[in-house]
Amino acid sequence: xxxxxxxxxxxxxxxxxxxxxxxxxxxxxxxxxxxxxxxxxxxxxxxxxxxxxxxxxxxxxxxxxxxxxxxxxxxxxxxxxxxxxxxxxxxxxxxxxxxxxxxxxxxxxxxxxxxxxxxxxxxxxxxxxxxxxxxxxxxxxxxxxxxxxxxxxxxxxxxxxxxxxxxxxxxxxxxxxxxxxxxxxxxxxxxxxxxxxxxxxxxxxxxxxxxxxxxxxxxxxxxxxxxxxxxxxxxxxxxxxxxxxxxxxxxxxxxxxxxxxxxxxxxxxxxxxxxxxxxxxxxxxxxxxxxxxxxxxxxxxxxxxxxxxxxxxxxxxxxxxxxxxxxxxxxxxxxxxxxxxxxxxxxxxxxxxxxxxxxxxxxxxxxxxxxxxxxxxxxxxxxxxxxxxxxxxxxxxxxxxxxxxxxxxxxxxxxxxxxxxx
Numbered sequence: 188x189x190x191x192x193x194x195x196x197x198x199x200x201x202x203x204x205x206x207x208x209x210x211x212x213x214x215x216x217x218x219x220x221x222x223x224x225x226x227x228x229x230x231x232x233x234x235x236x237x238x239x240x241x242x243x244x245x246x247x248x249x250x251x252x253x254x255x256x257x258x259x260x261x262x263x264x265x266x267x268x269x270x271x272x273x274x275x276x277x278x279x280x281x282x283x284x285x286x287x288x289x290x291x292x293x294x295x296x297x298x299x300x301x302x303x304x305x306x307x308x309x310x311x312x313x314x315x316x317x318x319x320x321x322x323x324x325x326x327x328x329x330x331x332x333x334x335x336x337x338x339x340x341x342x343x344x345x346x347x348x349x350x351x352x353x354x355x356x357x358x359x360x361x362x363x364x365x366x367x368x369x370x371x372x373x374x375x376x377x378x379x380x381x382x383x384x385x386x387x388x389x390x391x392x393x394x395x396x397x398x399x400x401x402x403x404x405x406x407x408x409x410x411x412x413x414x415x416x417x418x419x420x421x422x423x424x425x426x427x428x429x430x431x432x433x434x435x436x437x438x439x440x441x442x443x444x445x446x447x448x449x450x451x452x453x454x455x456x457x458x459x460x461x462x463x464x465x466x467x468x469x470x471x472x473x474x475x476x477x478x479x480x481x482x483x484x485x486x487x488x489x490x491x492x493x494x495x496x497x498x499x500x501x502x503x504x505x506x507x508x509x510x511x512x513x514x515x516x517x518x519x520x521x522x523x524x525x526x527x528x529x530x531x532x533x534x535x536x537x538x539x540x541x542x543x544x545x546x547x548x549x550x551x552x553x554x555x556x557x558x559x560x561x562x563x564x565x566x567x568x569x570x571x572x573x574x575x576x577x578x579x580x581x582x583x584x585x586x587x588x589x590x591x592x593x594x595x596x597x598x599x600x601x602x603x604x605x606x607x608x609x
Contacts, residue, residue, distance in 0.1 A: 249280025
């Protein structure tokens with residue numbers, strides 16, 4: 188068959204029947220509008236870290252401070268007051284973790300935590316032994332540092348920094364009342380520095396998560412735009428293939444004198460082409476709202492026999508093995524075979540063609556061979572749609588492939604393959 192470079196027109200829109208006048212396959216559906224990007228993975232991950240870390244830090248430090256506080260109870264420590272304070276703070280550490288992790292109430296929990304820490308700092312004289320107060324290592328010093336650090340991760344910076352400075356001031360006053368001004372000034376400064384450093388670290392992490400989420404959103408939008416453009420291009424190429432295989436194919440056959448007189452075949456093709464144009468108009472006006480057909484198995488051999496029956500003017504033999512494939516594959520293979528056989532009529536009138544269908548394991552193959560004049564596939568111009576879109580392109584849409592073997596004076600062989608081993 189001289190499947191030649193096919194017709195020269197390159198339309199920009201099309202319907203769906205094949206070159207031999209098959210029923211429309213259906214127009215590609217438009218891609219839905221891009222959904223608003225609301226997912227923020229970096230912020231979500233950081234929020235979880237900023238929830239779990241403060242809860243665990245407050246809980247573990249609360250228990251450690253309780254043990255340290257009860258270990259040294261020498262005067263002027265008031266044992267009864269110390270037990271009450273330690274019991275309250277230990278219970279609060281457990282409740283704080285529950286409020287932050289389980290009930291997600293970090294702001295109220297942090298407000299209570301700061302108030303309890305401030306009150307404990309003001310009681311340093313009665314709850315911390317004089318020999319362990321210096322050196323910023325007393326249990327109240329640890330309690331204060333924990334509250335300051337936790338506040339920076341739980342609260343926004345506009346409230347976390349004032350909370351940290353409030354705890355620092357309360358510790359300075361409490362240590363002063365306990366008679367150790369060196370400790371008062373030293374650890375107050377330490378708490379202020381901890382406030383600034385923790386606030387800066389938390390701020391950098393929050394800013395980094397926002398930048399990461401912005402980059403993620405931009406990537407999502409770019410990927411969606413690429414998907415939309417690819418879908419639009421695929422739809423355009425399908426329309427071009429289908430129109431090439433119907434209206435343009437019929438006009439080419441008539442123009443080359445392939446149909447003589449009042450031909451029933453010509454009337455059948457013209458009617459099918461008219462349905463193609465009507466379907467195209469309905470699709471472009473938004474009337475093509477039929478749901479997508481379910482994928483089902485189709486007898487490919489019957490489709491190919493029907494194709495040959497619509498081409499009585501073609502001298503062709505067939506060896507068709509019984510074979511069932513998914514409907515989209517049957518459509519693609521039949522359309523591609525129809526384009527190959529139509530090219531025989533257009534470019535090799537009088538040539539003899541043969542069609543062979545076989546299945547070997549998972550692979551389905553159709554071979555169309557003719558003894559026409561042949562051609563050089565490498566010389567086919569890029570703007571010609573016959574082989575590039577109606578054969579190669581159509582098979583590619585269903586995961587198949589096409590192989591064209593031809594040379595001037597040696598006829599043409601086209602092999603279409605599809606495998607369901609995926």
